[in-house]
Amino acid sequence: MDARRVIAKLRDREEPSQAELSWFARGLASGGVTDAQAGAFAMAACLNGLSEEARVALTLAMRDSGDVLTWDLPGAVIDKHSTGGIGDCTSLLLAPMLAAAGAYVPMISGRGLGHTGGTLDKLEAIPGVVTDVDEARFRAITRDIGCAIVSAASDMAPADKRLYAVRDVTSTVESVDLITASILSKKLAAGLEALILDVKTGSGAFMVSLEDSTALAESLVKTANGAGCKTAALITDMDQPLAPAAGNALEVAVIMEALTAPKNSRLIEVTLALGAELLVLAGIENDPEKAAVKLSETLTNGKAVEIFDRMIAELGGPKDFSGDWQRRLPEANVIREIAAPEAGVVAGLDGRGIGMGVVHMGGGRLKGGERIDPSVGYSEIVELGEKVVKGQPLARLHARSERSAQAAEKAFLEAVTIGDAASPGPLIVAKVG
Ligand code: URA
Numbered sequence: 001m002d003a004r005r006v007i008a009k010l011r012d013r014e015e016p017s018q019a020e021l022s023w024f025a026r027g028l029a030s031g032g033v034t035d036a037q038a039g040a041f042a043m044a045a046c047l048n049g050l051s052e053e054a055r056v057a058l059t060l061a062m063r064d065s066g067d068v069l070t071w072d073l074p075g076a077v078i079d080k081h082s083t084g085g086i087g088d089c090t091s092l093l094l095a096p097m098l099a100a101a102g103a104y105v106p107m108i109s110g111r112g113l114g115h116t117g118g119t120l121d122k123l124e125a126i127p128g129v130v131t132d133v134d135e136a137r138f139r140a141i142t143r144d145i146g147c148a149i150v151s152a153a154s155d156m157a158p159a160d161k162r163l164y165a166v167r168d169v170t171s172t173v174e175s176v177d178l179i180t181a182s183i184l185s186k187k188l189a190a191g192l193e194a195l196i197l198d199v200k201t202g203s204g205a206f207m208v209s210l211e212d213s214t215a216l217a218e219s220l221v222k223t224a225n226g227a228g229c230k231t232a233a234l235i236t237d238m239d240q241p242l243a244p245a246a247g248n249a250l251e252v253a254v255i256m257e258a259l260t261a262p263k264n265s266r267l268i269e270v271t272l273a274l275g276a277e278l279l280v281l282a283g284i285e286n287d288p289e290k291a292a293v294k295l296s297e298t299l300t301n302g303k304a305v306e307i308f309d310r311m312i313a314e315l316g317g318p319k320d321f322s323g324d325w326q327r328r329l330p331e332a333n334v335i336r337e338i339a340a341p342e343a344g345v346v347a348g349l350d351g352r353g354i355g356m357g358v359v360h361m362g363g364g365r366l367k368g369g370e371r372i373d374p375s376v377g378y379s380e381i382v383e384l385g386e387k388v389v390k391g392q393p394l395a396r397l398h399a400r401s402e403r404s405a406q407a408a409e410k411a412f413l414e415a416v417t418i419g420d421a422a423s424p425g426p427l428i429v430a431k432v433g
Helices: 003-011 018-030 035-048 052-063 090-100 119-123 135-145 158-168 176-189 210-226 248-260 266-281 288-300 303-314 351-363 402-415
Strands: 078-082 105-109 147-151 194-201 230-237 334-339 344-349 377-379 393-399 416-419 428-432
Touching: 003 018, 003 035, 018 035, 018 052, 018 158, 035 158, 035 176, 052 158, 052 176, 052 210, 078 090, 078 105, 078 176, 078 266, 090 105, 090 119, 090 147, 090 248, 090 266, 090 288, 090 303, 105 119, 105 135, 105 176, 119 147, 119 248, 135 147, 135 303, 147 303, 158 176, 176 210, 194 210, 194 266, 210 230, 210 428, 230 266, 248 266, 248 303, 248 377, 266 288, 266 428, 288 303, 334 402, 351 377, 351 402, 393 402, 402 416
Parallel strands: 078 194, 105 147, 194 230
Antiparallel strands: 230 428, 334 393, 344 416, 377 393
């Protein structure tokens, strides 16, 4: 086969065959396909799009470019994926809740990307935790505890690793077809029976408009089902941070509060909705409302926190973390309130601005591979629609230095709009699939 032939087909809006896409994906993984060819492939796919059939074929080809896990466990193997947002720490809460409900959750997660945080960075804010484990350990933790949140082993979906790096420097990240194949090739390599997708929409999401978010959700759901994994998506609001915190250790603190003293919150509402749909997809429950009750009991009966503690200890973190998490999480040098500059109603909380505020404090990366500071970020962030008086705290900021705190305060205030009224939309916007 010849890479030029596959690229020419995409260029001329003909569909490459499954065999050609498999060959191309293997070439991406082995280096047999050059960077120039990978870039041309990505651009042709980006400009001309792929049919549903070709998207499924590319996803399967990329999944099969490396190891694909198979399981023999006494329960359903399921997972959740979020397209990313601000204060979105749902995975840390949902994985142990699902495990406590009898499922197995081999959760391969990512690091922060652009203005959004990443589950692995959050988990590693807990002292000692290392998420880079080998496949045997990943399997053992999933089998013994019910959930494991880890980074992808280098031999899982290696074609995606290569193509993603090429897309990053060729302005082809935005293609819905390539995003779909990228996300799903990694998730499906974990050998899932069912998957729920949380596709974010709004100012803090990658897809800001509902139209774009819906197109991505539909592409992901159709492709994952076409590839043999029972999948649905919820489109959820990201016009304000999901949790009242943005920053790695600060979001872990929110999770620990939810696990140890659960109270109604936007975070718990989204987590229960995603988890309930997933338990129904997997055939563990047959009614989402009953499934949500069952999941919520895993918080109140202490089972989810027990599983979380065991997973943290297995990943190298402290034993019984939930017993003294307040003492163990890293604290920033400068902690202070950000005061409202005027009275009114919180009418806008630009997620991208808040996320970039965290990145610039050192809580995210401006370049790949940078070390991050887990202690920094914003906590106690107000919600849309809240009435504030002048001088009232809008959030607390946690920074490394006074200089960084001043820049972070400015970034936050620029991200907040105080007006006369607010009209926050629904938290769960739509279901796809
Ligand atoms: N996340 C991924 O894993 N891949 C993409 O292409 C975009 C987001």
